[in-house]
Amino acid sequence: MMVLYSGTTCPFSHRCRFVLFEKGMDFEIRDVDLYNKQEDINLMNPYGQVPILVERDLILYESNIINEYIDERFPHPQLMPGDPVDRARVRLFLLNFEKELFAPVTVLESRENKGDTQALDKARAHIRDRLVQLAPVFIKNKFMLGDNFSMLDVAIAPLLWRLDFYGIELSKNAAPLLKYAERIFSRPAYIEALTPSEKVMRR
Secondary structure, eight states: OEEEEEETTOHHHHHHHHHHHHHTOOEEEEEEOTTSOOHHHHHHOTTOOSOEEEETTEEEESHHHHHHHHHHHSOSSOOSOSSHHHHHHHHHHHHHHIIIIIHHHHHHHOGGGTTOHHHHHHHHHHHHHHHHHHTTHHHHOSBTTBSSOOHHHHHHHHHHHTHHHHTOOOOGGGHHHHHHHHHHHTSHHHHHHOOHHHHTTOO
């Protein structure tokens, strides 16, 4: 059985929990205290971070790598495109999300930045601007890739859920994006994947 070491408030762990519930498979989630991690976390991941997926002798870390592995092991429902060209494009989008959206998320999540108002405001503004730029996609599209729910939707969902928590307010121009977010949040797997700590992050 797969075991996912997961932070109860970690947006990257949230992605992996979401995929596991989408697949409807048997797995175990082990909650990790992000500020008092057990020693075996550092043994399994040299960067000392969660999520970590363990299956027999295999140990994986980094949420996008974990999720691609799960998608290939359990291909239904398929979350990565079957076509190699489309799959490569999705990977580029995922990389873009990490650099443009989740690098600033890491700033907001870091304890070391709690008192640095300038750094926090800069991160919020960067995320806000990028999301507003993305919003027009959802005037026509139900999901990132059109009508099909995919790994791109999984990747961005934890950020959209945490907008209130991070203090990010979007303008009216982002209305299509917020409607898109509600479509994701209404998925049964998404609701199941939320921890009690995550449920209270959103008003």
